[in-house]
Amino acid sequence: MNQLPVLIKREFWEHRSTFLILPAITTGFFLFIMLFALIAGTTDAINVTIDIDMEMSSDEQIAFAEEHMITGGVFTYASQRLDSVNRPTKERYLRSGLQGLAAPLLCILWLVVFFYLLGALYEERRDRSILFWKSMPVSDVMTVASKLVTALLVVPLVYLVGIATLQLAALIFLSIGSVGTDISMWDTIWAPASIFVSWLQYAGLLLLYGLWALPFFAWVLAVSAYAKSVPLVWAVGLPFGLGIVEAIFTGQSRVAIWMQDHTFAVRFINKHEPIAEAVQANVFSLQMGSALLVGGVLIFLAIWLRSKADEI
């Protein structure tokens, strides 16, 4: 009997508010803003930012906006701006804009996953429900696996749906904004945006980041299974302490940099580089190998700690 689906459902029952409601509200919020921008008309296009023209200075923007301001608001303005540049620039603008739309949800996702893993094997000991979970014929390996799959696979995919919705809406609104002009929707907006390819890349990126940052997430989970109180202090404090000790005794910060690198997705999220290239550059690297190795060890630590875990 495959237990994983039930175990993942259980995580969603517990964390409905951060796994489902929060991304839905965030997506709704930005949809509302975009919708407002679409129907608000011509008033003040520059103040409604969707990142499209981030490479211009504000004086340029104002000049450009005044020059091109027609009816239809910021999306009309943006589609005309897109129409006026060459294809690679179109692609770059659209990519920046769409990534900008994804950024809030990605930041929230990171926080949600972090705090979820921090509590995943801690709260059950604190509220004593571990005695109920452990009275089920579910192994500790399976339990830990369900938490990691939820955190690094399922929840990111849920947030990706929100991101995809926003990006799709942005392109639709751009298209609506271009109605009544002689702009070709396909050539100016949909083709250079190549949104479906971009979604696949986002999915790949998120999964890859899960592996890349496996040492970090597995560490948080192990702390969650170990700490008798304040897991946040353990999870953050110990790596910090390690970095300080390294600096004092070796005068270097290799370990610290490695830990930092495998905590945040800085290496992957580079606005001016296509996602696919960032992924290719990192997936088969020695760095990735070390991440999987350390991550694997920490996962085993988490499983072992869970098998010994009792109510606090």
Add this chain to the structure above:
Amino acid sequence: MSDIVEVRGVSKRYGDFAALNNVSFDIEPGSIVGLIGPNGAGKTTTLKAILGLTDFDGEMSVLGTDPRHGRHKVMERVCFIADVGVLPRWLRVADAIDYVEGLHPKFNRQRAEAMLAETKISTRQKVKQLSKGMVTQLHLALVMAIEVDLLVLDEPTLGLDILYRKAFYERLLNDYFDHETSIIISTHQVEEIESLLTHLLFINEGSIVLDCRMDELDEIYVEVLVPPDAWKEAQALVPIHSRDLLGQKAMIFENIPKQELSRFGEIHAPSVADLFVAKMQTE
């Protein structure tokens, strides 16, 4: 059929404190064992060891498996209810049913739903909306819908009022116990479960101080009401316990032939509660 649980020389230490000290006992198929002891005697530790929830020294076999190495295998055939409040507060009743159904191969959904229908619990409610008694009813409904070989109850009615406590044990005995499932119940409220039990295990300060079948109890232990003129003579037979009762002394003897005792006065079997007090004070 071999025993459901075999415990051999099990010890458990928390630092300097010996929670269990060389404990050995068996649980036969179809028995209802009362694990009785004062607070801190080692009841919960014993049960947790059986369930694979804690490490220990010594040997133990639960349905042929060492619980230290195969908790999830043991749990396919063992159910466990700890004292109230281990169901997570955020869990919805309907989800709890789905959860157990999805994980327990021997779960009978109809049975659980039928049992819940007899309570005031709605499947839409969350655990945090239920009273303590209702949470226990829910847990019992979930567990009783699973066909297992051993049911482990750790102070299952602690903190419940008398109505729920009575109903709990009635339900357990009438609807669940079918002489194929074994039950081990820990409690410090002896009187309530006395009539249920087939076996008695007393535990004190980490050691088993009595291990006896209920139907052998009155063979081994005899209580006599001794009038003052026979006190000296009766004391010579070394009662394990003696208390004043209406100007006489109620003495409990262990392994003394009844004919020898009947000359002092009326003999009868001691209540489990009196025996418990006797055994705890002897130690």
